[in-house]
Amino acid sequence: MATHEDQPVIITYDWVPDFPRGFVRDLRVRWLFEEMGQPYRVETVPFGPKSADHLAQQPFGQVPMVRSRGRIWFESGAILLSLADGNPALLPGDRRAEVTEWLFAAANSVEMFTQPWIIAGACLAAPHIFGPAPTPEVIDRMTQRMKARLGGVETVLTGRDWLTGPFTVADILMADVLRVTADKGGLEGFPVLQAYVARATARPAFQKALADQMDHWRQADTARAAAVA
Numbered sequence: 070m071a072t073h074e075d076q077p078v079i080i081t082y083d084w085v086p087d088f089p090r091g092f093v094r095d096l097r098v099r100w101l102f103e104e105m106g107q108p109y110r111v112e113t114v115p116f117g118p119k120s121a122d123h124l125a126q127q128p129f130g131q132v133p134m135v136r137s138r139g140r141i142w143f144e145s146g147a148i149l150l151s152l153a154d155g156n157p158a159l160l161p162g163d164r165r166a167e168v169t170e171w172l173f174a175a176a177n178s179v180e181m182f183t184q185p186w187i188i189a190g191a192c193l194a195a196p197h198i199f200g201p202a203p204t205p206e207v208i209d210r211m212t213q214r215m216k217a218r219l220g221g222v223e224t225v226l227t228g229r230d231w232l233t234g235p236f237t238v239a240d241i242l243m244a245d246v247l248r249v250t251a252d253k254g255g256l257e258g259f260p261v262l263q264a265y266v267a268r269a270t271a272r273p274a275f276q277k278a279l280a281d282q283m284d285h286w287r288q289a290d291t292a293r294a295a296a297v298a
């Protein structure tokens with residue numbers, strides 16, 4: 070009989086400041102497990118300083134990690150692909166190649182351009198935290214490159230709800246990448262992508278995952294407050 074101990078474990082930070090809450094990438098895995106109806110547990114690693122144990126398990130000292138099937142997984146795209154394996158809805162056997170392509174596209178062709186643009190915006194808004202911002206010319210180039218990638222996805226999604234037909238694990242990753250971009254105003258001029266993000270984030274599984282992540286940070290605040298009291 071499956072026990073609590075058999076459940077997969079999402080490993081995320083023990084606390085983060087306000088600004089990334091709701092966007093920490095453990096949300097992708099929470100969303101996957103909610104879509105699968107898979108119960109899971111959550112454990113934490115220190116937000117800072119990064120522990121030696123954490124760095125031994127995730128070479129970049131990042132989250133999420135997942136303990137499942139006798140090993141620790143890192144890289145959210147790899148986690149989604151591996152843990153959706155065997156789920157006929159999220160990773161349909163006859164669409165495995167396309168779903169894999171779109172998982173890599175989300176991480177390697179889209180997020181690779183959206184993330185630096187988001188960081189540049191953070192540097193502009195708060196250089197005392199994120200460091201000096203790139204010049205306006207560099208930001209303009211970054212914006213143009215990002216828009217070229219977004220345009221490619223906009224074209225593919227025109228006239229369809231999801232990337233490969235039915236909703237799959239690739240949509241979890243792509244929608245999460247686009248969701249944070251939308252939050253920073255990066256999807257202006259891309260109505261199809263805006264509608265896609267709205268459709269994906271209206272799913273009950275996403276809503277549950279988001280609520281649970283936010284609850285995790287609230288509990289972290291409470292634990293911190295108790296520790297200094």
Ligand SMILES: N[C@@H](CCC(=O)N[C@@H](CS)C(=O)NCC(=O)O)C(=O)O
Binds near residue numbers: 094129133146
């Ligand atoms: N490519 C990694 C990126 C993970 C990542 O950027 N995680 C963030 C939290 S959302 C993090 O740990 N940032 C802290 C750091 O990079 O030191 C993945 O998709 O898992």
